Structure formats: structure tokens, C-alpha cells
Amino acid sequence: MDKLEVIGKPPASPGTGLVGRIPVRGAKNAALPIQCAALLADGKTRLRHVPRLTDVSTMNKLLRELGCEVSADVDERVVEIDPTGVGSGSLEAPYEHVKTMRASVTVMGPLLGRYGQARVSLPGGCAIGARPIDQHLKGLEALGGEVTLEHGYVDVRAKASHGRLEGGRFHFDKVTVGGTQNVMMAAVLAKGSSRLENVAREPEVQELAVLLNKMGAQISGAGTDAIEIEGVDRLEGIDHAILADRIEAGTFAVAAAITRGDVLLEHAPVDHMRAVIDKLIEAGVECRVEAEGLRVIGPERIRPIDVATRPHPGFPTDMQAQIMVLACMADGASVIRETIFENRFMHVPELNRLGADIVVNGNTAVVRGPTRFSGTTVMATDLRASASLVLAGLVAEGATEVRRVYHLDRGYEAIEARLSPLGAQIARYHGAGA
Numbered sequence: 001m002d003k004l005e006v007i008g009k010p011p012a013s014p015g016t017g018l019v020g021r022i023p024v025r026g027a028k029n030a031a032l033p034i035q036c037a038a039l040l041a042d043g044k045t046r047l048r049h050v051p052r053l054t055d056v057s058t059m060n061k062l063l064r065e066l067g068c069e070v071s072a073d074v075d076e077r078v079v080e081i082d083p084t085g086v087g088s089g090s091l092e093a094p095y096e097h098v099k100t101m102r103a104s105v106t107v108m109g110p111l112l113g114r115y116g117q118a119r120v121s122l123p124g125g126c127a128i129g130a131r132p133i134d135q136h137l138k139g140l141e142a143l144g145g146e147v148t149l150e151h152g153y154v155d156v157r158a159k160a161s162h163g164r165l166e167g168g169r170f171h172f173d174k175v176t177v178g179g180t181q182n183v184m185m186a187a188v189l190a191k192g193s194s195r196l197e198n199v200a201r202e203p204e205v206q207e208l209a210v211l212l213n214k215m216g217a218q219i220s221g222a223g224t225d226a227i228e229i230e231g232v233d234r235l236e237g238i239d240h241a242i243l244a245d246r247i248e249a250g251t252f253a254v255a256a257a258i259t260r261g262d263v264l265l266e267h268a269p270v271d272h273m274r275a276v277i278d279k280l281i282e283a284g285v286e287c288r289v290e291a292e293g294l295r296v297i298g299p300e301r302i303r304p305i306d307v308a309t310r311p312h313p314g315f316p317t318d319m320q321a322q323i324m325v326l327a328c329m330a331d332g333a334s335v336i337r338e339t340i341f342e343n344r345f346m347h348v349p350e351l352n353r354l355g356a357d358i359v360v361n362g363n364t365a366v367v368r369g370p371t372r373f374s375g376t377t378v379m380a381t382d383l384r385a386s387a388s389l390v391l392a393g394l395v396a397e398g399a400t401e402v403r404r405v406y407h408l409d410r411g412y413e414a415i416e417a418r419l420s421p422l423g424a425q426i427a428r429y430h431g432a433g434a
């Protein structure tokens with residue numbers, strides 16, 4: 001297992017921290033459902049600006065097992081997916097895949113929509129919460145799917161004798177990104193029309209709808225809280241560039257802010273980052289929208305902030321751990337509330353081991369700054385928790401060793417190689433640590 005060593009530098013005067021430009025890569029959370037959507041097309045889908053992440057490779061592997069021909073030009077960040085061979089073998093996402101990456105369940109909607117059936121391992125919980133998929137399944141039932149749960153697997157098939165879903169109306173009890181994507185993908189090839197209400201409005205949902213419409217689907221309303229879909233008979237393979245990652249950009253923005261740096265985040269999707277940018281500005285961080293991206297300049301003094309995570313356009317839960325590090329560096333007490341996942345404070349004990357003063361009560365964390373982080377060995381527990389530990393390491397006195405970096409590699413492309421040119425001292429050691 002790899003580990004990262006970050007040699008930190010407590011912040012000095014403004015402009016002495018991370019300095020330079022960093023290109024923002026394609027978004028993991030946009031790429032994964034789009035890879036699944038390729039299952040719906042007649043012919044090949046060509047994806048560009050695909051980030052080099054383990055989750056993307058895991059999804060490619062699953063698609064190959066389902067019968068897709070997948071070629072990945074990692075250097076060019078291009079992935080081509082041809083689903084012509086799917087259907088001759090098993091339409092199953094096995095436990096081995098789903099346990100390493102929950103987003104594997106997103107093949108369920110496209111498989112059901114196109115082939116009339118799918119079998120997917122139940123994902124179970126993960127470090128950040130229970131994460132049930134009841135809304136995915138209820139939504140698929142509302143479109144004419146029949147769901148059976150047996151031996152840890154979900155079996156879903158179209159009830160109608162013609163083997164296609166009929167379409168239908170579904171109101172989500174809970175706003176769910178993956179649920180919206182799964183049910184939307186099931187509906188595009190249905191015989192009739194569908195209306196999905198109380199849907200997620202995340203940019204990655206909108207992006208999926210854009211892609212599906214380019215393929216020939218008829219979806220309207222993505223980005224609002226109701227989506228209408230007219231089923232069509234077939235979809236075509238197309239060429240598409242993956243949206244830039246608002247969470248990666250936000251993570252690097254915090255790195256610039258806490259180190260008192262000056263960093264241009266090239267191609268940052270600023271329109272999708274409003275809630276994060278607003279909080280950075282509230283904390284005193286200078287954020288300038290420039291032609292080439294977002295420029296972030298760290299202030300002399302960071303002000304405390306109150307943050308509550310919410311579905312988009314609210315503050316994203318995937319930035320909660322990182323903004324907590326900004327709060328640690330603020331002069332005074334900040335309050336951070338996590339309302340999306342019930343157990344997403346796993347980074348707190350590790351940040352406290354690095355010197356933070358964070359007290360958690362239920363879903364609320366009170367963060368008392370300013371912290372003088374002091375490097376030690378810490379353990380990554382999930383993707384964004386890992387990112388927060390790297391951020392704290394950047395401003396810690398001495399060396400911070402972050403173990404279990406495989407979590408980080410799920411969602412950040414070679415973070416050490418990206419941050420080093422900005423002046424960070426960060427190195428990866430292969431096969432070391434637990």
C-alpha cells in the first residue's frame with residue numbers, strides 16, 4: 001500500500017505558499033455515470049478529458065466483464081466504450097466490483113433499460129454512512145421494473161412481455177444523485193414517457209442528461225427538481241468531453257488559501273462552484289474568476305465560517321472535510337454541519353491528532369482555530385478525509401505521513417505530482433505503510 005509524505009510549512013506572509021497554475025481534471029462523479037451510459041448506445045462512445053483514477057479503471061473493468069469492448073488511452077485521457085457484445089453473457093455487477101466502488105450500481109439503470117434485466121450486488125454501507133439504494137429500486141419499479149432481493153443481490157427485470165420498461169412517474173422521497181442517474185438512464189429507452197420528481201440537481205446529473213440527449217434521448221428539466229423523459233427506441237454512440245471536477249478544484253482552492261498562496265485553477269467549473277466560492281470569500285479568501293479559470297489567493301487572516309452541507313446548489317458534502325481544514329486555520333470558532341451522510345466526520349480524530357481542536361456533537365462539528373498543525377502519521381479512511389489530511393499536512397510543522405492513499409487515488413489524479421510544481425513538498429512511497 002502506498003503512503004504520502006508531506007513536509008509542511010506553517011503559513012507565513014501572503015504569497016509565500018503554493019504558487020502557480022494547476023489544470024483541473026475531469027470529474028470522477030461525472031465520468032462514472034457517463035461510462036455506464038455508454039451501455040445504452042448502439043455503437044461506440046468516445047470520452048475525452050477522462051481523469052486517470054482507479055475508480056475510472058474499476059468501472060472500465062466492470063464494463064468489460066459485462067461484454068463491452070473498452071479501450072483506454074491513459075496518456076491522452078481518452079476512453080472508448082463499445083457495448084455491442086453486451087447481452088450475450090451475464091448482465092451482472094458482482095460483489096467484487098461493487099464492494100470496491102459503490103458507483104458500480106449505476107450500471108443497473110442502463111442494463112434494465114436496454115436489456116430488460118440486470119443483477120447487481122447490494123452495495124452495503126461504507127465509511128461515510130449506510131448509503132441504501134431503496135430510492136433507486138423504487139424508481140425502477142415505478143417505471144415497470146420488478147425487483148427481487150436474494151442472496152445479497154438485486155435482480156431487476158422489465159415486467160412487460162415485450163421486455164422493455166413502460167415508463168412512469170416517480171417522486172423521490174430523498175434527493176439522491178446516483179438514484180436520479182440510475183432511474184433517468186433506465187427511462188430513456190422506455191416505451192412510454194416518465195416524470196421524475198424531487199430529483200438531484202447536481203452538475204453531474206445535468207451533464208449526464210446532456211450526454212444522453214446528444215445520444216438521441218429526449219430529456220428535459222435536468223438541473224431543476226423535476227425531469228421529464230420521452231422514451232426513444234435507440235441511442236447512438238457519441239464523442240464527449242468530461243466536465244471539469246468542481247470538488248478537485250475546491251480542494252486545490254483550499255490548498256491555495258491555507259498556505260497563503262496564489263494559484264490559478266485552470267478550467268475550474270466556477271458556475272458549479274458558487275457555494276464553495278461564497279464560503280471561501282466569507283473566510284476572507286480572494287477568488288477571482290479569470291478567463292483561464294479561478295484564481296485563489298490566500299489571505300493574511302482567515303475568518304471563521306459556518307457551513308452546512310446540502311444537495312446542489314448548496315454546499316457539497318464532498319467538500320466538507322476540506323473546508324474543515326480551512327476552518328481550522330481561521331481566527332476563531334467555525335461550525336460545520338453535515339446533513340447528507342450520517343458518518344462523514346471520520347477525518348476529525350485524525351485532524352485532531354495533527355493538532356486541531358474540533359469537537360463533534362451529532363452532525364455538528366465546532367472547529368476552534370487557529371490551529372498550529374504538527375505533522376505525524378495519520379490514516380486515511382475515505383476519499384475526502386484523505387484529501388483533508390494532505391491539506392493539513394501542507395501547513396503542518398514537520399512531516400505528515402498519510403497512509404492508505406488508495407482512497408485518495410480513487411478521486412485525485414497523482415496528487416503529489418500535481419501539487420509539487422506549486423511548491424508543495426509531497427512524495428509518494430510505494431508499498432509502504434499499512
Ligand SMILES: CC(=O)N[C@H]1[C@@H](OP(=O)(O)OP(=O)(O)OC[C@H]2O[C@@H](n3ccc(=O)[nH]c3=O)[C@H](O)[C@@H]2O)O[C@H](CO)[C@@H](O)[C@@H]1O
Pocket residue numbers: 028029030032102103129130131132133134135136137174175176177178179200204317318340341342
Ligand atoms: C459517484 C458519485 O457521484 N458519488 C456522489 C454521489 O453519491 P450517491 O449518489 O451515492 O449519493 P446520494 O445522493 O444517493 O446520497 C444522498 C443521501 O441519500 C441517501 N440515499 C440515497 C439513495 C437511496 O436510495 N436512499 C437513500 O437514503 C444516502 O444514504 C445519503 O444520505 O452523491 C453524493 C452526494 O452529493 C456524493 O457525496 C458522492 O460523491
Ligand SMILES: C=C(OP(=O)(O)O)C(=O)O
Pocket residue numbers: 029102103318383384411
Ligand atoms: C463519496 C464520494 O464518492 P463515492 O460516492 O464514489 O463513494 C466522493 O466522491 O466524495
